[in-house]
Amino acid sequence: MHFASALFSVLCALTLTLNSALAANICTYASRGCGGSSACCNNIPAGNCCWWSSASLGWSVRMSSMTGSWHAACYGSQSCTNQMASISVGGSTVCASVPNSNTSNWHSAGWNWNSRVIQPDQAAADWKTTEPVVAPSDSECRQPNSLGYTWSNRQYQIDVPEGQFDHLSKLLEDGNYEALNRIATEVKA
Secondary structure (H helix, E strand, C coil), X not given: CHHHHHHHHHHHHHHHHHHHHCEXXXXXXXXXXXXXXXXXXXXXXXXXXXXXXXXXXXCEEEEECCCCCEEEEEECCCCCCCEEEEECXXXXXXXXXXXXXXXXXXXXXXXXXXXXXXXXXXXXHHCCCCCCCCCCCHHHEECCCEEEEEECCEEEEEECCCCCXXXXXXXXXXXXXXXXXXXXXXXXX
């Protein structure tokens, strides 16, 4: 009996470690079709929210480095609430765009393993559906840690320091490439 209990404890710890070690990339783009300027939350664990304050981003979202069976959602708020789009596939990379009929972009995105997770305020509305809902908590929300753009037919990337996303994305929105290029790295194809 002691061996079974110890084995169960080890398996639970291993499962928890593996689940927390698996992470994906969530990138948001300034145009539909996952092209143009972008901001990414790289290595974001399941159940976490990626949010952006830049009004020019959120017209499309790419989920990449995904493994297994997963579900993602895009939201109309910066805290992964007010779900506006749902993505549920088994592929490793997927791009979703705001429909052409919409004039409002997305402001956050999150992902989780394919399991039924319900936000408390959606419980009544969703009780008839079997589609999973991604519901990260506020403490699990973060801003992008990477910014990408094209200038003079060259691609650039910036590893965004903690707490600097709003400032750097504002420079990008304003087209201040001279300031951005001082800290950016050119991406070689």
